[in-house]
Amino acid sequence: MDFDNEDHSAKLLRAQIHIFNQTFSFINSMSLKCAIDLCIPDVIHKYDQPMPLSQLISALPIHPCKASFVARLMQILTHSGFFTQHNATENEQEVSYVLTDASRLLLKDHPFSLTSLPKVILDPILVNPWFQLSNWFTNEDPTPFHTENGMTFWDFAGCEPKLNHLFNDAMTNDTRLVSSVVIEKCKGVFEGLESLVDVGGGTGTMVKAIANSFPQLKCIVFDLPHVVDGLQETGNIKYVEGDMFEAIPSADSIVLKSILHNWNDEECLKILKRCKEAITNKDKGKVIIIDVVLGNEKEDSELNQTKLFYDVEMMVLVTGKERNERDWAKLIFSAGFSNYKITPILGLRSLIEVHA
Ligand SMILES: C[S@@+](CC[C@H](N)C(=O)[O-])C[C@H]1O[C@@H](n2cnc3c(N)ncnc32)[C@H](O)[C@@H]1O
Missing domain, CATH: 1.10.10.10 (Winged helix-like DNA-binding domain superfamily/Winged helix DNA-binding domain)
Incomplete structure (x- = not known):
């Protein structure tokens, strides 16, 4: 040379x-x-x-x-x-x-503390599958997580309390901040609604914030048994266990926060169709999606890189991916919804209002 x-x-x-x-x-x-x-x-x-x-x-x-x-x-x-x-x-x-x-934001007592997020993302349970990434490209497993553990992320969380707790804590941390901004900036989205189901709603952080501002709204947190097990009904909030691929409790609105990016297009279509079936009031009914939209980050290179990191993290742990507006539109219309509106005011995530 x-x-x-x-x-x-x-x-x-x-x-x-x-x-x-x-x-x-x-x-x-x-x-x-x-x-x-x-x-x-x-x-x-x-x-x-x-x-x-x-x-x-x-x-x-x-x-x-x-x-x-x-x-x-x-x-x-x-x-x-x-x-x-x-x-x-x-x-x-x-x-x-x-x-x-x-x-x-890493102070333990900060109301929007995010300490649990790095704790779970950097735990060996979530890091070890990365060592399988190149191996996974040569096999038929659905995810590197599956190659490492022989089961899906969600099944592993169901039988490994350490992962279940770490993950639920991290989602609670993330959703506290996001739900507070949603209520501050997008309160109108919930005006006039009578009932709401937060599908895959974790331990109820988003629903608690909504129910606080809309005490007349009947709310359900719907998630897998190991997540909602033992959580007590309070005021207008009920916890219901189940599988969103089978049936979702009826309501006139459905929240899907950080759900669809966990799943591939085929799986998302099934979830969105179940949501459509669950919506009782077809005129007022809506699905409120809170998730990443790729491509609307303009010149913010840190935000852009974070979305790309998130996309590959979804590939390694679960079957999901991040989507641009075209991908979202295709999914939403294929599931039989008539229109959508994206409001990009949640930093990493956007709020996508979808009408029946
Ligand atoms: C990324 S977390 C989001 C939690 C919550 N929406 C939030 O943002 O704080 C995904 C949630 O989907 C739930 N989930 C996974 N598979 C499910 C299924 N088949 N039916 C219902 N919930 C499911 C998980 O247990 C988990 O709570």
């Missing part, structure tokens, strides 16, 4: 950096997980002012022989946007740390 040409060698070295960078990308995730496990955001928050490194070290639950490594963990976490460095005076030698918007 000819290295005489400076441009050529610069290009090769840039390519080498790119490969190193992409190979090391998991270090961002794993450092984040470590920060959550050690409660670093909570420790800095409790200090209530920029926290000097030495104070941080003495407040963390670590072995004294690891003290000198904390600065290096904080350096990568600062680079990835979870902390900022603060120097009170020009002469100050010691660095101090403050939280960012992202690490504030």
